[in-house]
Amino acid sequence: MNLSPKFLTLALISLSLMVAHPVGAEQRMNVLLLIADDLNTWILEKPERYSGKVVAPNLQKLGESGLVFSHAYTASPFCVPSRTSMWSGVSPHKSGVYHNQSNVAASAPLKTAQSLFETFSGAGYSMYGYGKITHGWRGKDVWDDKQGHKRDPRPPGAPVQSVGKGEQDWGPIHLTEEEMNDTGGANKTIAILEQEHEKPFFLVYGTFNPHMAWFVPQKYFDMFPLDEVKTPALNPNDFDDIPPIGDEVVGGKRKFTQSVLNAGLHKSAVQAYLATTAYVDVQHGRVLDALAKSPYKDNTIVIFISDHGFHLAEKDHWQKGTLWEEATNSMLMCRVPGMTKPGGSTKRCVSLQDLYPTLLDLCDIPRPAHVDGRSLVPILKDPDVDWESTAISYLYDQYASIRTGQFRYIRYKDGQQELYDHKRDPHEWKNEADNHEYAEIIKKLANRLPSIDTMAPQLVRTPK
Numbered sequence: 440m441n442l443s444p445k446f447l448t449l450a451l452i453s454l455s456l457m458v459a460h461p462v463g464a465e466q467r468m469n470v471l472l473l474i475a476d477d478l479n480t481w482i483l484e485k486p487e488r489y490s491g492k493v494v495a496p497n498l499q500k501l502g503e504s505g506l507v508f509s510h511a512y513t514a515s516p517f518c519v520p521s522r523t524s525m526w527s528g529v530s531p532h533k534s535g536v537y538h539n540q541s542n543v544a545a546s547a548p549l550k551t552a553q554s555l556f557e558t559f560s561g562a563g564y565s566m567y568g569y570g571k572i573t574h575g576w577r578g579k580d581v582w583d584d585k586q587g588h589k590r591d592p593r594p595p596g597a598p599v600q601s602v603g604k605g606e607q608d609w610g611p612i613h614l615t616e617e618e619m620n621d622t623g624g625a626n627k628t629i630a631i632l633e634q635e636h637e638k639p640f641f642l643v644y645g646t647f648n649p650h651m652a653w654f655v656p657q658k659y660f661d662m663f664p665l666d667e668v669k670t671p672a673l674n675p676n677d678f679d680d681i682p683p684i685g686d687e688v689v690g691g692k693r694k695f696t697q698s699v700l701n702a703g704l705h706k707s708a709v710q711a712y713l714a715t716t717a718y719v720d721v722q723h724g725r726v727l728d729a730l731a732k733s734p735y736k737d738n739t740i741v742i743f744i745s746d747h748g749f750h751l752a753e754k755d756h757w758q759k760g761t762l763w764e765e766a767t768n769s770m771l772m773c774r775v776p777g778m779t780k781p782g783g784s785t786k787r788c789v790s791l792q793d794l795y796p797t798l799l800d801l802c803d804i805p806r807p808a809h810v811d812g813r814s815l816v817p818i819l820k821d822p823d824v825d826w827e828s829t830a831i832s833y834l835y836d837q838y839a840s841i842r843t844g845q846f847r848y849i850r851y852k853d854g855q856q857e858l859y860d861h862k863r864d865p866h867e868w869k870n871e872a873d874n875h876e877y878a879e880i881i882k883k884l885a886n887r888l889p890s891i892d893t894m895a896p897q898l899v900r901t902p903k
C-alpha cells in the first residue's frame with residue numbers, strides 16, 4: 440500500500456489531536472441563555488391563545504432547530520418571584536417570595552442558596568451577563584463581565600396614548616434602534632461570541648422588552664397594519680363564576696383594561712405588543728446569527744425563556760400576576776447539540792423551576808442539595824417520554840395552581856377554588872370547581888399541591 444506524504448501528515452495530525460483531547464475529557468459545553476421579559480406564548484401560534492399574525496422568525500427558527508415546550512409554566516407570574524426561583528433554585532413556596540413587593544432579603548432559604556450562576560462559575564465557567572437577568576434576589580456576584588438593564592427614555596411629550604400612564608403607554612420611539620438599550624445588550628453579547636475562549640462560557644442576554652412601556656421604532660408598528668390586527672378572544676361574562684378572591688387579583692388592573700377597551704385602543708395596544716415582540720425577535724436573532732457564525736455553534740447549549748406570560752385584556756386583566764393560562768404559560772425552547780433533534784415539540788407540562796437542575800445535568804455539574812425542580816433531560820432526549828406532566832405556580836398569599844395536560848386547578852388560602860378543563864375550555868372560561876363530575880379530579884389535583892401549613896408565608900402581606 441502506497442501512502443502519500445499528505446495522508447501521513449494528516450494521520451499524524453489526527454493522532455496528535457486525539458492525544459491532546461482524549462475521548463471523555465472534552466471541554467464542557469458552553470451555555471447561551473436568552474431571556475425575554477413579559478413575553479407570552481403568542482409566538483408559538485397556538486390558536487387558542489392568539490389567532491392573529493405574529494412576526495418572530497428568529498425565535499421560531501431557534502425553536503425549529505431544537506425542542507419547543509408548549510406547556511412550560513412560570514413558578515410565579517411576576518419578574519421578582521419568577522427570576523428569584525429560577526436563579527436560586529428555591530421554589531416560591533419555600534422562599535416566601537410570591538410577588539414583586541416581596542422582601543427577598545428576609546427569606547431564610549435565599550440567604551444560603553447558591554445561585555445557578557455561582558454554581559456554573561464554581562464549575563469553571565466564565566460568566567457573562569447583559570440586560571435584564573436577575574430581579575430582586577441576585578446571589579453572589581460571580582460575573583466576569585456584566586451590564587444590567589436600563590429602561591429606554593420615554594419619547595418627549597409622553598404619555599403618548601390618551602389612556603397612557605407611566606409605563607402603561609406605547610407608541611413609536613424617538614431613538615434609533617442602535618440607541619436602544621436592548622440593542623446595546625445584544626451588541627455586548629455578540630462581542631463575547633466573537634472572542635476566543637479558553638474556558639467554557641455561560642453567556643446570558645435578557646431583553647427588557649416586551650415589558651411595558653412599548654416604545655420601538657415605527658417600522659415595527661408598520662409590520663402590523665391596525666386594520667389587520669386581531670385582538671385576543673374575550674368573554675364579558677367570564678367573572679360570573681370566578682370566586683371573589685380572583686376578582687381581587689385582577690382589581691388593580693381592571694380599571695386600566697377597561698380604559699383601553701372603552702377608548703377603542705385594544706387593537707392599538709395589541710399592535711404595540713406585537714411590534715415590541717418583533718423588535719425583541721430581531722435582537723435575539725442577531726445574537727443567534729453571531730453564534731451560528733462563531734466556532735461555538737456546535738458546542739453551545741441554547742435556551743430561550745420568558746419569565747412569565749402576559750394578559751392583554753383577557754380576564755379583564757393587563758400584564759401579569761394571575762394564576763391563569765395567560766400569565767403562567769411561558770416560553771421555553773432548548774437546543775442541545777447531540778441531544779435534541781430539529782423540529783421537536785412537546786406538550787409535557789414543565790416548570791421554569793426545572794431550568795437550574797436541567798442545565799446542571801446537561802453540563803455534568805453536581806446538583807446542590809437546595810435546588811428544586813426536575814431535570815428535563817429525559818424530555819430533551821425523547822419529547823414523548825413518560826413524564827408526570829404537572830407544573831405548579833404560586834402567587835401572593837400562598838395561592839397555588841397546578842396545570843396538567845388537561846386541567847388547571849387553583850387553590851386560594853381560604854379554600855376558594857377554580858378548575859378548568861382545557862379539553863373543553865381552552866380559554867379557562869368555565870370554572871368547574873362546583874361541578875360534581877370533577878370532584879375526584881379536584882381532590883387529586885389538590886393533593887399534588889403542598890399543603891398550606893407547609894408553605895412559607897408571604898414576606899409582605901398586602902398584594903399590590
Ligand SMILES: [Ca+2]
Pocket residue numbers: 476477517518650746747
Ligand atoms: Ca417579567
Ligand SMILES: [Ca+2]
Pocket residue numbers: 676677678679680681867868869870
Ligand atoms: Ca369564567
